[in-house]
Amino acid sequence: MVAFEVPAGHAPAAISAARTLGISGLMVTMPHKAEVIDALDDLTESARELGAVNSIYWSGEQLVGHNTDGEGLVRSLQLDRGYQVIGQRCAVIGAGGAARSVVHALAQGEASEVVVVNRTPERAEIAATLAGSRGRVGSPADIAEVDLVVNATSVGMGASADAVDPTPFDPGLLHPDQVVVDLVYQPLETPLLRAARRMGATAVDGLGMLVHQAALTIERWTGQEPDIEAMAAAARRSL
Template identity: 50%
Template sequence: MAVLRRGLARRKRGVLHHVRRAAGQHRSGSPARPGLTSVVWPTAATRLAGVIGDPVRHSLSPVLHNAAFSALGLDWAYVALPVPAGRAREALAGAAALGVEGLSVTMPHKTAVAEALHRCSPTATTLRAVNTVVRRHDELIGESTDGQGFLDAVRSEHGFDPSGRRCLVVGAGGAGRAVVLALSQAGAREVVVVNRTLERGRAAAALAGPVGRVGQPAEIEGMDLVVNATPLGMTAHGRGDDGREAPPASGETDTGGTSSLVDPGLLATGQLLVDLVYHPATTPLLEAARRRGVAAANGVGMLVHQAALAFELWTGEGAPVAAMRAAVADVLHRGGA
């Protein structure tokens, strides 16, 4: 609980500074300028949610969720709570004691939280990973919204229905595994996993049951959907909200931003390419695909839709997806992630 209290104290100071600036109050304590809207301060009735991970400095989750609360006029607040590796159980105990309504979970805690909770959804249990914690009658329940968030994004934003389609996923980490499971549950005809480590690739493909198998990069040809679930191409200043590390500035795994497992020359019109990286908004892989006339999207859609599902689990309200997307787009445009 001490970990959570320290995180809340640091965040409170940051929130107060931000709100005072927004209200026009100077360090000297001078009042806000006339004409500005009044500040709505959190009270004892304000319901609290947050993200736990390490690091969480660049997390976009506070932007997404606070924009959603504001859009619907909900008396909720969402904060980033740095929790070091190995202290997930303490953080959960603190959240329960403090009455926190919901948590987002990022690296390195997704597996630890799944193991610590007494109750998880079937999806989270299968993945052995939790990205969302929901409070229900004083019980904390683990959920995974990543895979369904991906499906919601490709369906609503690109009109792509995986049912009966051939899909290839590059990468067998947390994001890749969630996408593989979701595609199989959505009725994909085939889910092929390409990964440098064969053992991890097989484990991910097994999540898709009889339609899953390990494949080769050359099989990109003929696929309806290609998903890059590796971090190659990510700006090397931090992690994404799914916890994927940015690639090193140099070294064997640095391929100039384009994964060697995804050859853009094999892509063709009629396919959909989704690169789960969202910072930068246009990776070298996306740029190369678009030059070939291939429909291509970054990971912002999945980020927004997985957060929208978490929002709905916590609040019981329909998520204002447009407001959430606009807020995160503004931050990314200004380079604030």
């Protein structure tokens, strides 16, 4: 795999080039996840519902866009931690692209409830609808009431190792029966995860989701399961 730096606004040109060059598949990241859609031939149901693509593969002559972000998180919880989301009450903090994908995947994984808590309530409404009847907009007080808390805001990104940076919500709401996931992976150890551990909760960093969302794409391209441990070790080294 190689990385292509594509300037904002040039996603369609990059897709056209991939067709010409016979590239076997692409992974897509910010800021192209929505813009790339118009250049593709088809979308999977999740990509269509989310309006965002992070994974592109060929189906015959058709270039198809898919989204593996949320499924990557659910898979990583299941395979790396033995944690099943089925029947769990969940809170997703944030309502951007990553949050929407996680909300959708938690509902697909049959979480009993998916509460969306976001700074901008209008965006929370849109995200919560992706969980259908399991979704609703909540307030920070809901965080104390759930089993699984997922930070899908960018708060904590770029924090230094000993930082006392703001966390996306008051960590005093957390307790030992909870699992707290921070999607932020730079740094892996965020102020929120440190605070969650202090409160006795189980803290999970964003590396597992990062690895599994990519592994799902590689599996689709090759028909083979990639070596998750090798991928995680490589990701950890490079981070």
